[in-house]
Amino acid sequence: MDAFDETGFSSATYKVLYQIAESAATEETLFEFGGTLHRLLAELIPAKNLYLCLLSEHPGRLNFPYYVDERDGDSMQEMDVPMRKGLTEFVLHSGVTELISAERYMALQQSGDITEATGDLSFNSWLGVPLHINGRIGGVLTVQSYDADVAYQASDAHLLAFVARHVATAIERKQSFDALRTAHMELERETKQRRQSEAMYRVFYELAVQAAQGDSLHDFCAKVHELLGQLVSSPNCYISLCDVAKGVKHFPYYVDERDGETLQKTDVPLRKGLTEFVLNTDRPQRIDQARLAQLQADGHITQAQGDLSFTAWLGVPLHIRGHADGVLAVQSYAPGAKYFEADAEVLAHVAHHVSGAIARMQAFEAVHRSELALRRTTYEREAMLNTALVGISFNVKDKIVWVNEKCAEMSGFQREDLIGQSPRIFYESDEAFVAEKARSEASLRQHGTYSGERYTRRQNGEKIWVLLAGRCVENNDPDAGVIWTLLDVTARRQAEDDIREALERQRELNVLRSRFVAMTSHEFRTPLASILSSAELLRYYSERVSAAERDNLLQSIEAGVQRMTLMLDRILLIGKAEAEMLEFHPKPIDLKALCEQLIKEAALQHADAKSRITLDWNVEPGNQGYDEKLFRHIFSNLLSNALKYSPVGGAVQFRVYSALERTVLEVQDQGIGIPADELHHLFDSFHRASNVGAIAGTGLGLSIVKKSVELHGGTIAVRSTIGEGSCFTVTL
CATH class of the missing domain: 3.30.450.20 (PAS domain)
Structure with missing residues (x-):
């Protein structure tokens, strides 16, 4: 570096240096600073032509923030050019002040030190001083003259070097100030961006919270409008949802200081308006009056609705179902209002979140409708199924x-x-x-x-x-x-079982009826044969028959008739019992005499029986009435059965006694007995025990006995043991 002696400079020189320092602090750009430097330096040395060269921030390149030459003009001004082997580069490499005349320039060319100089090289004298900025050579301050009578001297070089020191210091301060200002501006920008980001996140959070509130779409859109004002100017706002398939658009929210809410409608036909233009282009659109006029002239917008005297309009697409199917728009009528690209980006971010929120709301509404439909369908189906x-x-x-x-x-x-x-x-x-x-x-x-x-x-x-x-x-x-x-199907199965049982019972009844008819025929045939034989004896041998024999024959005929009459009475009684037509006519009777008569009739009926009936009487006097006909049937049947089913003999006891103001009549034999598993069928019509063998019977007697007892308001019970006999107890 040149050694400077700061003594000997005039006060004018120091004044210029002060002004140069002041300019460095006040001028906005290096170009402005270079202009002031050029003007002030011309007061000290010949400086019609001056340029200020600095190393570029890009390695291997030079920048000329100030370049004024009476022949080159300002062609190099603010240019960023690659370094070559020129005059400026020569000073940068040498690091010292270079005073070059035309003769020296030619010598430097011949030596190869300068081979690629640029600009007009027909100067008479050239003076370049290196600028030591921040401890290194960072540029060159150069003056040159084309006048033949101007040749720079060592004093000029010394003065320019001295000025260059102050210029370098001024540039250092300016660069530091510019760096500080840039850092400050960057900090402000970052702070603004951070605040804007915080505001955006706060808005997005509020939107998410609002979307989850379950409010109506209009109320949600109103909240969007309110929050949007924190990010961009939005005095007027609308949200449009479009159904391209149906060719209509809906405005769930439309607020405008001039239109009011008149355009807040549904099923509005799609036209060539502002909303449709955003949909068709599928990107944000910033429109002022000049662009609106151009779009109208080009035929892109021909059917716009509402007040179109806005100053600025901004609309961004809403992608709710993966494509542009809605628009979020803001506009201002304020003079000088303008929307910038940053506003479009912010509104696009908001639109993205609004789209998601609307999609969720629509999905929730669809799910809710589906749930209601499902519940209604489920309720209807359940109601049908429950009926x-x-x-x-x-x-x-x-x-x-x-x-x-x-x-x-x-x-x-x-x-x-x-x-x-x-x-x-x-x-x-x-x-x-x-x-x-x-x-x-x-x-x-x-x-x-x-x-x-x-x-x-x-x-x-x-x-x-x-x-x-x-x-x-x-x-x-x-x-x-x-x-x-x-x-x-219990009733059906029961009916089927009943039918099967009835059919089986009917088959049994048919068999029993056939047996009854055969038995009845046999029973009638025996007395008829006796009557017939007795009558024939009387007819053909009456003269030979003694009076005693004649009486016996007549008694035989009478007994046969009585037996047949009794059998006919029983048959009639059986018919009435089967038809539920039994009559009950109670009256006082001589019960003991009737019982004794029934014993005699049973003995007469079963004259060949090996058993005999004994009467055990212990009845207290009373006035109870009986139906004699039914009473006869009850006990003639029980006494007859006792004799009939005791083929080997044994005592038959007929006990009659009083108990609890009622009359109890028991017929007990020592006969064949009744199987225990058949006792519950004993009183069924046509039922006969399985052990009766060839003993004659109809199976109807006990059935009628039970009905006759019940007509008296009484009960009948039986106990029996196979091979030991049976005991029938009638309580009347």
Whole structure:
């Protein structure tokens, strides 16, 4: 570096240096600073031509913030050029002040030190001083002259070097100031961006919270408008949602200081307006009056609605379903209002969040509508299923998922008690459940359906018959679920059982009736034969028959007639009993005399019987009435049976006694007895015990006996032991 002697400079020189320092602090740009430097330096040395060169921030390049030359003009001004082997580069490499005349320049060219100099090189004298900026050579301050009578001297070089020191210091300060100002501006920009980002995040958060509130779309859009004012100027705002397929647009929110809410409508036809222009271009659009006029002239906007005297309009697309299907727009009528690209970016960010929120709201609304429709459909279907006359159950993997009211009614359980239970509760045992499950699953997996009838158990243990039908909800896959229908067929099954029993009973009755007819014929034939033989003897041998024999024959005829009369009475009684036409006419009678007469008649009827009847009488006097005809039938039948079913003999006891103001009559024999498992059928019509063998009988006697006893308001009971006899107890 040149050694400077700062003594000897005039006060004018120091004044210039002060002004140069002051300029460096006040001028905005290096170009302005260079102009002031040029003007002030010309007061000290010849400086028609001056340039200021600095190393570029890009390595290997030079920058000329100030360049004025009477021949080159300002062609190099603010240019960023690559370094070559020129005069400026020569000073930069040498690092010292270079005073170059035309002759020296030629010598430097010949030596190869300068080979690529630029600009007009026909100077007479050239003076360049290196600028030491921040401890290194950072540039060159140069003056040159084309005048033949101007040649720079060493004093000029010394002065320019001295000035260059102050210029370098001024540039250092200016660069530091510029760097500080740039840093400050960057900090302000970052702070502004951070504040804007914070505001945007706060707005986005508020939008998310608002979207989750479940408010109406209009209220949500109103909140969007309110929050949007924190980011961009939005005195007027609207949101439009479009249905391109239907060719319409909706305005769930439209607020304008001039239009008011008049355009807040639905099903507005799509036209060539501002909204449609944003939709068609699918990008933000900033429109002022000049651009609006151009768009109208070009035919892009021909049917815009509303007040179009806005100063600035900004609209961005809403991508709700993956494509542009809505618009968020703001506009201002204020004089001088203008929307910038940054505003468009902010509004686009807001639109992105609004789109997501609207999409969620629409999805939630769609889901809500679907849920309501599903609930309504489910309610309607459940109502229909609950009114069904059959039980319905939906089972999944041995769990009851749903049942209708009829199914719960059939089972005796509450619906809520059945849900989640296993169908096992309908079966009386695990074995029955496992067997039915195996049968049904085999059919369901093969055919997808199953049907059958089975017993099911109600909650109270009662068993009912059900017709069971199942169908898989998915083809042949019972694990995915089975819908079962259950029809209570207990009445039908009971009717079928009753019909079968009635048919069997009818067959038995037919057999018994045939037997009854045969027996009755036989019973009538015996007395008729006796009457006939006695009559023939009287007819043909009356002269030979003695009076005593004649009386015997007549008694035989009389006995036969009485026997037939008794049999006819019984047959008539049987008919009335079968037809439920028995008559009951009670009156006081001599009970003991009647019982004794019945014993005699039974003995007469069974004259060949080996048993004899004894009467045990212990009755307190009373005025109880009896129907003699029915009474006769009751005990003539019981006494006759006692004799008839005691083929080997034995005592027959007829005990009559009083008990609790009633009369008890017992007929006890020592006959064949009655099987215990047949006692409950003993009083059924046409029933005969299985051990009677060839002993004649109709099977109707005891049936009529029971009905006759009941007409008296009494009861009949029997106890019997096979081979030991029977005892019939009648309480009247």
